[in-house]
Amino acid sequence: MTRFTHLVCSVCDRIFPKDQPQTFCPSCKRPLLAVYDLTPLDKNVLVGRNSDMWRYRELLPIENERFIVTLGEGFTPLLPLKRIGRKLGLSDVWFKDESANPTGSFKARGLAMAVSKAHEYGIREMAIPTAGNAGSALAAYGARAGIKTHVFMPEATPKVFQTDCTWFGARVTTVQGSIRDAGQAMGRANLGHWFDVSTLKEPYRIEGKKTMGYELAEQLHWQTPDVILYPTGGGTGLIGIWKAFKEMLALGWISEITTRMVAVQATGCDPIVSAFEAHEADGRPIENPPETIANGLRVPAPFGDRLILEALYESRGTAITISDEEMESGIRELAVGEGFFVAPEGAAVWMALKKLRESGWVKPTDKVVLLNTGSAYKYIENLWK
Numbered sequence: 001m002t003r004f005t006h007l008v009c010s011v012c013d014r015i016f017p018k019d020q021p022q023t024f025c026p027s028c029k030r031p032l033l034a035v036y037d038l039t040p041l042d043k044n045v046l047v048g049r050n051s052d053m054w055r056y057r058e059l060l061p062i063e064n065e066r067f068i069v070t071l072g073e074g075f076t077p078l079l080p081l082k083r084i085g086r087k088l089g090l091s092d093v094w095f096k097d098e099s100a101n102p103t104g105s106f107k108a109r110g111l112a113m114a115v116s117k118a119h120e121y122g123i124r125e126m127a128i129p130t131a132g133n134a135g136s137a138l139a140a141y142g143a144r145a146g147i148k149t150h151v152f153m154p155e156a157t158p159k160v161f162q163t164d165c166t167w168f169g170a171r172v173t174t175v176q177g178s179i180r181d182a183g184q185a186m187g188r189a190n191l192g193h194w195f196d197v198s199t200l201k202e203p204y205r206i207e208g209k210k211t212m213g214y215e216l217a218e219q220l221h222w223q224t225p226d227v228i229l230y231p232t233g234g235g236t237g238l239i240g241i242w243k244a245f246k247e248m249l250a251l252g253w254i255s256e257i258t259t260r261m262v263a264v265q266a267t268g269c270d271p272i273v274s275a276f277e278a279h280e281a282d283g284r285p286i287e288n289p290p291e292t293i294a295n296g297l298r299v300p301a302p303f304g305d306r307l308i309l310e311a312l313y314e315s316r317g318t319a320i321t322i323s324d325e326e327m328e329s330g331i332r333e334l335a336v337g338e339g340f341f342v343a344p345e346g347a348a349v350w351m352a353l354k355k356l357r358e359s360g361w362v363k364p365t366d367k368v369v370l371l372n373t374g375s376a377y378k379y380i381e382n383l384w385k
């Protein structure tokens with residue numbers, strides 16, 4: 001059923017077979033991407049399928065459906081932001097609410113895919129460094145599959161993430177510093193039998209995240225929006241959505257890609273924004289990233305930096321930073337104005353839209369999609385601070 005053929009290095013084009021677990025390119029130290037047979041496919045194959053992310057199964061890497069590990073992820077609501085959108089002079093603003101996923105964030109998509117693929121390969125133990133949400137998702141899907149999980153997170157991560165990971169049966173370790181330090185601690189602790197599913201060091205989380213792109217096009221009647229704003233830490237979702245659009249163009253599911261992609265980062269931890277502003281190909285690592293209420297944006301050196309920047313340049317997009325104070329205002333505005341209680345990362349994209357509208361970069365006629373990647377309920381501790 002799947003059209004998955006092989007993996008390819010995103011830099012040197014070296015090919016890797018799909019019949020064994022893969023990580024990243026050993027020579028370039030860059031992410032591998034899944035390649036599919038993209039000869040045209042009638043999109044009516046989707047008719048009658050379940051409303052979840054597995055409906056795009058031809059373009060997903062699972063060989064045998066019995067290995068799919070699901071908690072009902074995907075097909076999240078796409079809702080108009082009528083009241084507060086109008087205040088910005090915009091009549092076509094949409095809010096993709098990823099907090100409706102299992103464990104409360106978009107990380108469910110990526111980890112459902114990574115765990116399913118690991119299950120298919122017969123992997124028994126998995127490990128992840130996380131800013132919070134990815135750890136919860138790995139722990140939950142691991143429990144569902146009967147796979148042992150290890151989660152490493154910065155000490156500053158809200159306690160709720162430690163709590164739910166522990167309840168799902170994961171072994172949790174907290175580490176001083178950022179997600180980069182958590183990743184290094186995990187590397188030291190791993191005696192070789194844990195499969196490392198760090199962002200983009202494993203090629204299948206992105207295949208789950210790309211389903212946001214397929215869904216958006218389907219929900220918008222097979223069109224792409226003019227602008228997508230995405231809160232960018234490791235960047236898997238942004239890269240995945242862009243990959244999905246290109247795949248759909250080749251398949252004949254959409255006739256053009258009209259989207260400008262926007263990466264939104266936290267003030268002080270902006271490796272992509274600073275590189276974008278300098279027109280560079282690689283991210284600019286941040287030495288000591290300050291704490292932020294948006295834990296998911298505290299990623300000082302994203303492994304997929306080059307792919308994120310490529311998507312921004314190719315789409316004629318942009319990159320912008322938002323401060324913690326602005327995120328707090330954004331949470332309030334979306335709560336009071338529309339009834340959405342969003343994660344700080346989701347509030348950041350709303351505030352970025354306001355800035356881009358003020359500067360004229362977003363035009364009144366643009367169809368805009370904001371990605372709310374998570375729920376404020378998991379960040380209550382940060383909001384109390």
Ligand SMILES: Cc1ncc(COP(=O)(O)O)c(C=O)c1O
Nearest residue numbers: 133233234235236296345373374
């Ligand atoms: C709620 C939330 N939004 C955004 C991000 C950043 O996601 P990505 O790493 O795909 O850029 C994270 C990552 O932890 C997150 O938890």
